[in-house]
Amino acid sequence: MPKRINIKGAIVSSDIAWIYDLFEIEHTSPKTVLNQIEGANGDDLEVIINSGGGDVHAASEIYTDLKSYEGSVETRIVGLAASAASVIAMAGDKGKVKMTPTGEMMIHNSSTYYGGDHRDMSKASQMLQNTDRTIANAYRLKSGMEEKELLELMGEETWLTPQDALEKGLIDEIMFENEIKLSASSGIANLIPQEVIDGIRQGKLNKVPAGKNEQGIDKETVKNMFADFKKDILNELQSKNIEPNEPKPAATTQSKRKGFIF
Known part of the structure; x- marks a missing residue:
């Protein structure tokens, strides 16, 4: 039986995860995911995703750990895979990225708050543009789409139905297509300010x-x-x-x- 890993709630860095624990707010951190990956001992992984996103660097770490795993990795979008969570969804093996028919995916540009003079603002702008390109890499490797098209979709904050995501190659399968009974959950990251x-x-x-x-x-x-x-x-x-x-x-x-x- 595959080892199940949940990617639920806010995607946060490991050093602040304890604050979310105190508030009993659902969240996912790289350390939590890595501990589960290491505990799987090479067994197949089933990654369940319902998250509105969060910290792009935490998502990158989780994506990398999943892509580096020696066993099989299947990602399942059971509600929402938005923003950073959509990057994690791309970690599924070829043919193993799935979405419930009632799910959604959202991709968009990175964003941050920064302070300083015009030189600092120019540096911040360049940093964000570079971050957008690194995010697009995950989508490009999965779908085969051109970077230019992906950056345009991200710039427009694109919301994708399961059919849209399948057509663009961002997922491999819509779950339950031949079944009558459907089930899914939905949610948006509840990140602490x-x-x-x-x-x-x-x-x-x-x-x-x-x-x-x-x-x-x-x-x-x-x-x-x-x-x-x-x-x-x-x-x-x-x-x-x-x-x-x-x-x-x-x-x-x-x-x-x-x-x-x-």
């Missing part, structure tokens, strides 16, 4: 214990106090985040350049 993640890391949220603001807040402190302020944070999150958001990296707090697809 970057300001909340930064607040937890730097001790800028309400109810941080006295003396912690100057030096930031560590993981254990958050866990110990989490039961007291979790409800307040979730209420604040709901009021500020009516629609799901992607993380917005702050140039002043993150040294690593990150591109996000959303």
Whole structure:
């Protein structure tokens, strides 16, 4: 029996996955996927995808780990494979990328938030264009489409039905085509806003214990106090985040350049 790996919820980097655990928000990180891949010991993999995307570099790592796997890999889009999640879907072996007839795929340009003068903005623009081309590589290798056409589709934020994706070679099969009974789930990445993640890391949220603001807040402190302020944070999150958001990296707090697809 194939080993099942779920790609559900937000695609996030491994170093912030613990924050999603605290909020009990569904997510997928490279470390979690790699642990499951290593535990499969060469058995066939069945990768179940229902995600609105997230961190493009985390998705790239997951894609690479799946493509490097010694056993067979089948990817199944059971709801939504949008943005970074669509890149992961491309990791299925030849003939083994499938989509439920009620599913969707969305591809688009990378995006990020950046600060600085006009030179910094030019560098950021070039970085995003390069990121778009690397994303297009995953689609190109799967479908055989030309890079130019893929970049145009990404630039238009293209939503694909199963028939569209099959016609373009981005999937190999529409599931249940000869069956009457259909089943699928749907969902969009519920990414915690970057300001909340930064607040937890730097001790800028309400109810941080006295003396912690100057030096930031560590993981254990958050866990110990989490039961007291979790409800307040979730209420604040709901009021500020009516629609799901992607993380917005702050140039002043993150040294690593990150591109996000959303």
